[in-house]
Amino acid sequence: MLLVDNMLLIASSEGLMMADYSAQQLIFKTIEHRIDEAFTLDNGNTKKLLLDDAGVLLLGTVSGLYSLPWESVKRAHRGDGVVKDSKLIIPERNIWEMKAQNRDLVWIGSDIGLLQLVRKDSTWQAFYVLEPSTGDVALSRSDVRSIALTFDNNLWIGSYFNGALFWSPSSFNFKTVQNQGNKKPLSDNVIWSIYEDDDQTLWIGTDNGLTHYDPVSADSQFYMVADGIPEPYSIHTIVNVMPAPDQEKLLLSTYSGMVLFDKRSGDYKQLNFGLSGEEADFVGGSAFGPDGDLYFFANHFYRYNFASETLTRLDTLEEQITFNLVMNFIGVNPLNAEEMLLATYDGLWSFNVTTQQARQLHRLPERLVNTELWPDVVNLDGHVLWVGYPGYGLVGLDATTYEERYHFGRDALGQAVVLFDLLEDDDGYFWFSSLNGIHRFSSTELTFTQYEYGRELSIAEFNQGANAKLQDGRMVFGSPKGLVFFEPHKLNQLKQSQLLSDESRQMVITGIQLSSRDLNLPRQNLANTNLKLSHDDYGLTIEFSSLLYHQDRDAQYRYVLSKGKQILSEDITKDTRVILPSLAAGDYRFEVMPVSQARERTLLPASLTIHMSYPPFGSPLAYTLYALAVVGLLGAYLVSRHLQLLRLKQAQQQVKLFGNAFRHTSDWVVIFDESHLPVAANPAFEKTFGISDKERLDRQLYRVYQQVPKLEAQLSGHLKLLSEDAVWKGEERIQTPDGRQYDVLIDINRMTGEKGGEDTHYLVVISNITEQKNAERKLVKIANFDNLTGLVNRSLLLDRLEHAIDSAAAHNHTVAVLFVDLDRFKGINDSLGHDYGDKLLRVIANRMLNQASKSDTVARLGGDEFVIVMEEVESESAVSSFVSQLIESIETPISLGKEVLRVSCSVGISFFPDDATDPAELLKQADVAMYTAKKNTLSAFIYYTKEMNER
Structure with a gap:
């Protein structure tokens, strides 16, 4: 119509x-x-x-x-x-x-x-x-x-x-290139690395082979492709593509070491750099340095010169940085052309290739060190060095002092906190991918623009390291489902035109409700409403929204309730509604706004005013009339009589309310007289203890005491200790006649009437806190045990080790500390995924528990590191026998799904009191021995000696 x-x-x-x-x-x-x-x-x-x-x-x-x-x-x-x-x-x-x-x-x-x-x-x-x-x-x-x-x-x-x-x-504005049906432009949809050649064609490293793709003609050529699914740790999985010093060749980093690929012929050969075959398979974390040499690590840090074909082991670097903490070389420091940047589990490091000196540029908070967080990429913008940490967020460091100036974490980025890459476009914006789409960052305005799955993108998550800025200004990101191309300049123009055309938007108040009555307000934006309420209105609920559909899951809001210049209530919430139970008479202002404004679109606060009218006899005008009425005796009498009636009504309401509260409260309430006999109990108490209101309470409670003898002391045992108007509180674990156990908080009040002790009663309120206590127990478990394997964590391990040392010192016993590190676990975790890695760790943890005795402590420090504490060790040979059985158990093949996996381990052993008397030092010596065992051979164990620290 x-x-x-x-x-x-x-x-x-x-x-x-x-x-x-x-x-x-x-x-x-x-x-x-x-x-x-x-x-x-x-x-x-x-x-x-x-x-x-x-x-x-x-x-x-x-x-x-x-x-x-x-x-x-x-x-x-x-x-x-x-x-x-x-x-x-x-x-x-x-x-x-x-x-x-x-x-x-x-x-x-x-x-x-x-x-x-x-x-x-x-x-x-x-x-x-x-x-x-x-x-x-x-x-x-x-x-x-x-x-x-x-x-x-x-x-x-x-x-x-x-x-x-x-x-x-x-x-x-986003073009997706992926294998669909018979259309297969890629050797595999899982993309790990992208390199643009001088002819503007792309070399793409995938889960299965190398793809040479022409974005103009959409033609593709495939190399190094395995038939079917490639084997784990094979050269067919290419995680990094780099130009080689020879312009006709490429350097490919695979799950089985480095490969030199000829772009013309398609031939390739594996590079061992003079390393043993097994160590060459573990070459990774590579990047070219300012001197043109290739920096990487295997069992140690290395530098390789292609011109002279010489390999140099970087022992000085290994002395300054813990080798097990390093993830990869990032590349040349944009602030110092003589330095290489390294990503570690504790932050960002630099290594001067000339002076051979290393220094830490940025350190993660201590609570996050060794928690699978490391820097991924850096990019310089003026006086700020931006560092991307997948899982921690985006960090801005001062270009002169390297002090942290900015940190955008989960509060600002939401699910995009797991960010990858940091590419700068021709307009000065930075672009990065994440597990939740593609994002633009303005370093001048410190705002983020999100392009996400289900809105602009047909792909939800992207892969780390799979990205490139192309010569024509476009960008391409790789994902588990192919490539995504886009033109940053075009998107920047569209976004700018939107911002210029958009008016400033405001939060919306979507609904206002009362518990006392229906307001019948229209279904529209109620911001700026002047709400007039009666004195007896209560239960005010205010609902609001940003109307930004794609940001609601991460949104937080701050609301403020003020009266004049006084702020009565202020809080931050994820809920989109606020409940105000009751308001005194007066004029109020309610205002709500988003907490984080790290987006290109700023939302203005939404507000409304609330007028709460005075009760008929409580307004300023009424009190003025009362004062005038005092002049006349009759007026005073009427006012006095009215106030007495009002107080009587309030007292009756209070008695009624207290009676209702006594009957309907969820707490178990029982009242004893001065002889400590029960005289009254609320329905909650009767239901819990199986008491009927049709029979005398004292007789029924006496029968309950016979069934649960301990209950009498818990309920009435403290009554005689209470003096006049005294209070006793305590926690107990009680049992009901049906056998159930409850954690309770018992609150006993002695109430003395106006005639002294003749009217004394005891009010016993029992609150069921079983859920809170269970939650406390769960928190204790979370704080002391590893969430993945259920083993003891580092905190509880050190506590138990300290107790073991004290006991051993008192009884002249020996304590052995075994530091166990799994070999080849990282390769399994990277190739098969974290799900397989987690399942493998749980199997290894169970095997360790099965090998250990009941008095031994088995702990996981993080990653693939475990510690076993053996108390009352009889001899070194007993430890050797146990370790041999442990290694044999760990090396037994493990079947997970369709995969049969095998890992080995290196074990370092230290003893109390021979090697150290302090728990941390004893753990450190075992770590040193394990590291020595790892360097010598796989599946070996070594006892700590002082010479190890000297080396």
Whole structure:
């Protein structure tokens, strides 16, 4: 239905009906829109009407979309009812919905999906856009039944069976290249590395082979591809592609070492750099230094010169940085051309290749050291060195002092805190990927723009290290499902135009409710409302929203309730509603705003004012009248009598409320008299202890005491200790007659009446705190035990080791500390995924527990490091025998799913009191011995000697 120029139009199944709305009686006339085509029931069944700014009426039918000049429609109404210049824009389609985004763009919902109607040269042209789907799954019906436009011109699409779907036209700005069906531009969809050659073609390292891809022609060539699924730790999984010193070759970092690849012939060979075959397979973390040498590590740190083919072991670096903490070489420090940057589990380090000196530039907080967090990439912007930490966020360091100036963590980034890469575009913006899409960061405004799955992207998560800025200014990111290309400059322009056209947006107050009555407020934005409440209103609930659909999951809000200049309540919440139980009389202001504004769109606070009226006899005017009434005796008497009645009513209400509270409270309440006999109990107490209100309480409680003898002392044992008006509180674990155990908080109050001890009673309130105590026990377990394996963690290990040392010193016993480190675990974790790694660690932990005795302590320090403490050791040979059995148990193959895995371990052993008397020092000596065992051979154990520290 449409009302234009006092003309009423109705789209009906019988055609377009039109009437003069100004007439006293509506007389409808059928307007014929079909010209030079067969009349059918479908093209005569009209459904939707839309009048554009150019004076053209768009008419949707069951079979086609027509354009009718509005002036011609009015002439047809005055004449023969035929619009002679009507045009069929979209034939045959069933038109369900029409929404105009602007004067030149209309979105059409049809039986085949979403259509786009664009005005070009004063003529409407239709384009097919998409049919609704959920990810890779097509829906059973393609109909788009309804369309809703958001403030930023994104679309909510109503499907036939599957509810509302969100879609953003910005997705046209992202191009996805992936294997689908018979179309296979990539050797594998899982992308690990991207390198652009001088001819603007791409060399792409994947989970299975190397792809040479031409973005212009979309032609591909595959190399080093395995038949079927590649074996774990094979050269077919390429995690890094780098240019070699020889421009005709590439350096490929694989799961089985480094490979030199000839771009012309496609031939390749594995580089051992003069290392043993097994050590060469573990070469990783490579990057070229400022001297042109390749820096990497295997069993040690190395530097390789391709011109002289010489390998240098960097012992000085290994002396300054703990080898087991290093993840990889990042590259040359952009602030010092003589330094290489290293990523470690405790932060960011630099290594001067000239002076051979290392220093730590940034350190993670102590609580995060050794917790699988390390820097991924750095990029310099003016006086700030930006460092990306997957899982920790984005850190900005001062370019002169390296002090931390900025940190954007989970509060600002949400799920994007697991960020990868940091590429700078030609406009000065930084781009990074994450497990939740692609993001733009403005280092000048310190704001983030998010492009996410389900909105602009068809891919949810991306891979670390898989990225490149192309020579034409575009960027490409790799994911487990292919490549995503986009033009940063185009997206920057679109975002800038949106920001210029968008008005400042405000938080929205979506609802206001009372528990005492229905307010009947309209369903609209209630911000700036002046809310007037009665004195007896209570339970005020205020609901609000940012209306930013894609940011709601991470949003936090700050609300402030003030009265004049006094702030009465202020808090930060993730909930989108605030409940105010009661308000005293007066004028209040409620304001709510988002906490984090690290986005390009700033939201203004939403507020409302609340006027709470005074009670009829509590307003300032009433008190003035009371004061005047005191002048007359009669007035004073009436006021006094009124106040007495009011107090009596309040007292009666209080007695009634206290009685209701006694009956309905969830706490168990029992009252004893001065003889310590029970005289009353609330229903909660009776239900818990199986007591009936139809029989004397003292007799029933006596029978309960016989069933649970300890209960009498717990309930009434403290009564005789209480003096007048004294209070006793304590925690107990009680048992009820049905055998259930409860953790309770017992609160006993001695109440003395006006006649002294003759009217003494004892109020015993028992609160069930079983859930809180269970939660405390769980917290204790979380604080002292490893969440993955259930083993003792470092904190509890040191405590137990200290007790073991004290006991051994008192009884002249020996304590052995075994430091166990798994070999080859990182390769398994990287190749098969963290799920397999976690399952493997749990199996290894169970095997250690099975080998250990009940008096031994088995702990996990983190990653693949374990410690076993053996108390009352009889001899060194007994330890050797135990370690041999332990190694044999760990090396036994493990079957996980379709994979059969085998790991080995290195064990270092130290003794108390021979090697150290301090727990931390004893653990350190065992670590040193383990490290020596790892360097000598796999699956070995070594006892600590003082010479190890000297080396």
